[in-house]
Amino acid sequence: MDEEYDVVVLGTGLTECILSGLLSVEGKKVLHMDRNDYYGGESASLNLTQLYRKFRPDQTPPTELGRDRDYAIDLVPKFIIASGELTKILVHTEVTRYLEFKQIAGSFVYRDGKISKVPSNEMEAVKSPLMGLFEKRRAKKFFEFLQGWKDEDPATHQGINLDRDTMKTVYEKFGLEQGTQDFIGHAMALYLDDDYINKPARPTYERIVLYTSSMARYGKSPYIYPLYGLGELPQAFARLSAIYGGTYMLDKPIDEIVTDANGKFVGVRSGNETVKAKQVVGDPSYFGAGKTDSGKVRVVEEGKVIRAICLLKHPIPGTDDSDSCQIIIPQNQVGRKNDIYIAMVSSTHNVCAKDVYVAIVSTIVETSVPEKEILPALQLLGPIHDKFVSVSNLYTPTADGKSDNIFITKSYDATSHFETVVEDVQDVWKRMVGSDLVLKKREIEGVQE
Amino acid sequence: MSKQFQFKLVLLGESAVGKSSLVLRFVKDQFDDYRESTIGAAFLTQTVTLEDQTTVKFEIWDTAGQERYKSLAPMYYRNANCAVVVYDITQSTSLDKAKTWIRELQRQADPNIVIALCGNKTDLAARRQVSQEEAQKYAEEEGLMWGETSAKTGEGVSEIFTAIAKKLPLTAPAPKTTARGAPGSSGRGVDLNKQPTAGQNDACNC
Numbered sequence: 001m002d003e004e005y006d007v008v009v010l011g012t013g014l015t016e017c018i019l020s021g022l023l024s025v026e027g028k029k030v031l032h033m034d035r036n037d038y039y040g041g042e043s044a045s046l047n048l049t050q051l052y053r054k055f056r057p058d059q060t061p062p063t064e065l066g067r068d069r070d071y072a073i074d075l076v077p078k079f080i081i082a083s084g085e086l087t088k089i090l091v092h093t094e095v096t097r098y099l100e101f102k103q104i105a106g107s108f109v110y111r112d113g114k115i116s117k118v119p120s121n122e123m124e125a126v127k128s129p130l131m132g133l134f135e136k137r138r139a140k141k142f143f144e145f146l147q148g149w150k151d152e153d154p155a156t157h158q159g160i161n162l163d164r165d166t167m168k169t170v171y172e173k174f175g176l177e178q179g180t181q182d183f184i185g186h187a188m189a190l191y192l193d194d195d196y197i198n199k200p201a202r203p204t205y206e207r208i209v210l211y212t213s214s215m216a217r218y219g220k221s222p223y224i225y226p227l228y229g230l231g232e233l234p235q236a237f238a239r240l241s242a243i244y245g246g247t248y249m250l251d252k253p254i255d256e257i258v259t260d261a262n263g264k265f266v267g268v269r270s271g272n273e274t275v276k277a278k279q280v281v282g283d284p285s286y287f288g289a290g291k292t293d294s295g296k297v298r299v300v301e302e303g304k305v306i307r308a309i310c311l312l313k314h315p316i317p318g319t320d321d322s323d324s325c326q327i328i329i330p331q332n333q334v335g336r337k338n339d340i341y342i343a344m345v346s347s348t349h350n351v352c353a354k355d356v357y358v359a360i361v362s363t364i365v366e367t368s369v370p371e372k373e374i375l376p377a378l379q380l381l382g383p384i385h386d387k388f389v390s391v392s393n394l395y396t397p398t399a400d401g402k403s404d405n406i407f408i409t410k411s412y413d414a415t416s417h418f419e420t421v422v423e424d425v426q427d428v429w430k431r432m433v434g435s436d437l438v439l440k441k442r443e444i445e446g447v448q449e
Numbered sequence: 450m451s452k453q454f455q456f457k458l459v460l461l462g463e464s465a466v467g468k469s470s471l472v473l474r475f476v477k478d479q480f481d482d483y484r485e486s487t488i489g490a491a492f493l494t495q496t497v498t499l500e501d502q503t504t505v506k507f508e509i510w511d512t513a514g515q516e517r518y519k520s521l522a523p524m525y526y527r528n529a530n531c532a533v534v535v536y537d538i539t540q541s542t543s544l545d546k547a548k549t550w551i552r553e554l555q556r557q558a559d560p561n562i563v564i565a566l567c568g569n570k571t572d573l574a575a576r577r578q579v580s581q582e583e584a585q586k587y588a589e590e591e592g593l594m595w596g597e598t599s600a601k602t603g604e605g606v607s608e609i610f611t612a613i614a615k616k617l618p619l620t621a622p623a624p625k626t627t628a629r630g631a632p633g634s635s636g637r638g639v640d641l642n643k644q645p646t647a648g649q650n651d652a653c654n655c
Binding site: 038039069082087090091094096097098100101102103218224227228232235236238239240242243245247248249250251252 | 491492513514515517518519520522523524525527557638639641642
């Protein structure tokens with residue numbers, strides 16, 4: 001630890017591992033540390049022993065659940081949107097060679113007490129039980145409008161200006177009902193609340209296009225998922241970092257972020273050792289999150305997410321026995337301000353024993369009794385074999401790090417995919433490096449054939 | 450048509466016992482055109498042709514230094530078909546480390562993994578600290594293959610990889626393109642590198 005590094009990375013969550021990998025590829029000398037003895041931090045996937053150690057330290061996992069090593073339970077439920085930014089980074093950095101992906105088998109939305117498949121284009125919209133006959137015609141026109149849109153061709157605009165008109169205006173133009181707006185805005189544009197409605201329509205248009213193009217890519221849902229769980233993603237980027245010279249230390253307690261008299265970053269202290277570096281980047285838990293005694297406030301809480309990991313012995317009712325799926329419960333359907341998500345995976349994705357299904361229910365906390373808030377989702381699951389509930393604070397940094405060389409990533413939010421994680425990576429990268437993240441082709445060919 | 454098999458091989462052992470040079474020796478011997486350095490190499494591949502013309506392609510994963518502070522990811526062991534655990538015959542402590550890695554493999558890796566214990570640096574035999582008898586006895590007790598090599602002179606290198614190739618189960622049909630194909634998983638995976646083509650859904654019929 002007596003060497004000096006360009007960057008010390010604290011925590012091996014996905015955000016930190018992508019940054020570590022990209023920084024190493026860029027030629028930076030990186031030291032990457034984690035207080036845990038496993039990879040992934042908050043975005044890890046745990047085996048049963050690790051899961052019990054975290055949630056029920058006084059118990060051992062029941063043998064009836066099967067072999068410990070067959071389990072990789074995600075702590076944060078997210079899927080990879082097939083045509084999204086994370087896919088681009090995975091392909092570009094070629095970490096895909098360490099990973100194998102499968103589709104998520106279905107995407108569903110809750111409306112009027114039951115769940116239905118989310119239509120992904122005008123063809124599916126006209127067949128969907130989500131809408132009545134006349135509404136289907138209106139929705140068909142709406143989807144045709146979106147698919148036909150060309151920025152350079154005003155004839156396709158039908159009088160709409162995506163940058164000026166609000167989404168409300170667009171919905172009204174096509175006369176779409178509230179319930180239809182719910183599944184378009186929440187199950188396709190994947191907004192967590194209704195704030196988007198009174199904002200310019202362009203971002204919503206782009207999100208719907210992302211959804212439909214992702215859907216078109218593999219067919220069953222817009223999502224893909226890595227075999228053996230999401231925890232494979234940080235491991236793959238950590239390997240990328242290591243291959244480019246990054247040094248890894250797990251199971252390393254981090255005792256202090258050492259700064260000089262002006263508050264500028266000097267190094268990181270672990271026990272009696274202090275390792276020096278030009279910059280430090282890490283997840284909020286290394287910078288005072290959740291602690292009251294740690295001097296300088298570097299992160300603030302911006303809300304809470306409740307996540308309930310539910311082990312089922314059956315697929316979720318009403319999903320055509322899908323081996324994996326996402327179900328979105330739009331806020332309006334259950335009188336809330338934020339959507340409730342269900343993300344389910346199973347042994348098809350090598351994350352649990354055969355005939356076990358892992359469904360994670362999550363939402364942004366709105367009341368003082370969060371467990372009550374997720375009841376509408378729990379009721380959709382059928383008998384729940386076992387349940388592990390956590391409420392996590394969402395932290396965000398108070399400063400951009402440019403003045404003190406201390407860069408802090410954000411907590412994993414309640415969205416169902418990794419697009420905001422990539423936004424955070426791009427944002428932190430720009431602050432650390434001083435220029436936009438440009439994905440360059442790697443110079444050295446890794447695999448010799 | 451001759452049969453071709455592909456296997457994932459992982460390297461383990463203490464830092465500086467010669468893991469990378471062992472692989473470079475093995476891989477480089479096969480190629481005419483010389484390729485520089487391991488940095489940036491995700492893994493190397495090398496093919497062994499057996500007497501019956503069966504070819505065995507090794508996808509060789511180097512630790513990339515992650516073993517140094519005991520920070521190897523579970524991904525490293527995942528679906529490994531064979532492992533070469535290397536020690537340095539001039540450092541008796543490196544054999545103890547190798548034994549630790551073998552226990553780790555027995556705990557983490559597939560129970561059917563083929564493990565070869567490899568004493569490297571026979572070119573430095575004058576400074577030998579680990580006798581052949583001691584290492585061989587341990588290997589026999591644990592049911593491991595064993596051999597000695599010199600990455601520097603090339604002695605024993607291709608022999609140990611060929612011996613592993615012969616020991617691997619060459620009865621199953623050739624595995625699919627990557628060694629990660631988990632046996633028993635249903636449905637096909639998706640290939641992210643394939644660009645979507647207009648009007649054609651790369652639909653998975655699983």
